[in-house]
Amino acid sequence: MRTRFTEAFGVEHPIVQGGMMWVGRAELVAAVANSGALGFITALTQPTPEDLVKEIARCRDLTDKPFGVNLTILPSITPPPYAEYRQAIVESGITIVETAGSNPVDHLPHFKDAGVKVIHKCTSVRHAIKAERTGVDAVSIDGFECAGHPGEDDVPGLVLIPAATAQLRIPVIASGGIADARGLVAALALGAEGVNMGTRFMCTQESPVADEVKRQIVANSELDTKLIFRTLRNTARVATNAVSREVVDIEARGNATFEDIRELVAGARGRKVFEDGDLDAGIWTAGQCQGLIDDVPTVGEMVSRMVAEAEEIIARRLASITGATR
Numbered sequence: 001m002r003t004r005f006t007e008a009f010g011v012e013h014p015i016v017q018g019g020m021m022w023v024g025r026a027e028l029v030a031a032v033a034n035s036g037a038l039g040f041i042t043a044l045t046q047p048t049p050e051d052l053v054k055e056i057a058r059c060r061d062l063t064d065k066p067f068g069v070n071l072t073i074l075p076s077i078t079p080p081p082y083a084e085y086r087q088a089i090v091e092s093g094i095t096i097v098e099t100a101g102s103n104p105v106d107h108l109p110h111f112k113d114a115g116v117k118v119i120h121k122c123t124s125v126r127h128a129i130k131a132e133r134t135g136v137d138a139v140s141i142d143g144f145e146c147a148g149h150p151g152e153d154d155v156p157g158l159v160l161i162p163a164a165t166a167q168l169r170i171p172v173i174a175s176g177g178i179a180d181a182r183g184l185v186a187a188l189a190l191g192a193e194g195v196n197m198g199t200r201f202m203c204t205q206e207s208p209v210a211d212e213v214k215r216q217i218v219a220n221s222e223l224d225t226k227l228i229f230r231t232l233r234n235t236a237r238v239a240t241n242a243v244s245r246e247v248v249d250i251e252a253r254g255n256a257t258f259e260d261i262r263e264l265v266a267g268a269r270g271r272k273v274f275e276d277g278d279l280d281a282g283i284w285t286a287g288q289c290q291g292l293i294d295d296v297p298t299v300g301e302m303v304s305r306m307v308a309e310a311e312e313i314i315a316r317r318l319a320s321i322t323g324a325t326r
C-alpha cells in the first residue's frame, strides 16, 4: 500500500504508532519499525533528556529501520526542559518527530534546520490548518473516539477526517478509533494517507505494559471509557475503572477544581497500573476501539494481518460492490 505518507516518510506501511506515555519505549517502537510501520518513542516517558538519548540508542540496537520520537507539549506550572529534549532528539540523529499538545511553532525552526520531518497531532481542522501554515510536513488528526486528549469539539473521525482532507494539502493521518483493516480502509476512503493507532499497539506482545492491562483491553467493549477533565476543558479519554468513575463523579458535582482530583489522577498512580497490573491504582489511557480488540498478537502479526486484510477488503469486498473484478 503506497500513499503520499509512505513515500514522504520512507516507511513500508501507512500505519503509525503514536506517542504513548509509559508505553512508547524502545521494545515497542523497534517492533513497530521492524514490522514496516512507523513508531514513536515517547520523549517525556524518559525522566531526563540524557535518558532519552539512551532510549534512542537502545531502540537502534533493536532495529535498523526508521523510527521517530514524540514530543508532547502540554501547559504546565513546572514544564519539562522541552528545549533540552528537542536537542537530545536532534543530536541523536532522529529524522521524524511527532509533536502533540500545543502548537509546535517554537520548536519547528530547530527541527527544520536539522532536517527533521514533523508530524503534528491535533484534534481539529482549524489547528491542522494552522500547523500546515506553520510548516509541518504532515498532520495526524485525532477524532473524538481516540484514547487520550480528543479536544473539546467532540467531532468523530468519520466527519473530522474528510473535513480536514478537504482543506489541507499536506498528508493527513487519521487517528482515533482505528484498530484493524476496516479502519485503515475507511481512513483511506475518507482521504487520509495513513492511520495512527495507540490502544491497538498498547495491546500487543511487545508493549511494555502489564498483562492484566492487555487482558482488560481485550475484555472491554467500546463502552468502557470515561471522559475526565471535561469541566477543566482539558478532556482526556481513559479506561473505565474505580478511579476514573470517581473523577467523573466529583466533576459532576460542579465547581470541582483540579485540586479536588489532583491526587486521584497523579501520573505516578497511572504508571503503577501499567507496571504492576493493578487496574484500579490510577487512571490509564485507552480508547473506544477497545471494543474492536480481541487478541494480544505480536506487533508483526498485527501489522501484516491489517495490511493483508485491508488489501482483501479493497480487492474483494469493495470491488464486488462496484462490480469490478480483481
Ligand SMILES: Cc1cc2nc3c(=O)[nH]c(=O)nc-3n(C[C@H](O)[C@H](O)[C@H](O)COP(=O)(O)O)c2cc1C
Binding pocket: 017, 018, 019, 020, 021, 023, 042, 070, 072, 099, 100, 101, 121, 142, 145, 146, 147, 148, 149, 175, 176, 177, 178, 196, 197, 198, 199, 200, 202, 284, 285, 286, 287, 288, 289
Ligand atoms: C496509554 C496511552 C498513552 C498516550 N500518551 C500520549 C502522549 O503522551 N502523547 C501523545 O501525543 N499521545 C498520547 N496518546 C495518544 C496516542 O498517540 C494516539 O493519538 C491515540 O491513542 C489514538 O487513538 P486510539 O487509541 O483510538 O488508536 C496515548 C495513548 C495511549 C493509549
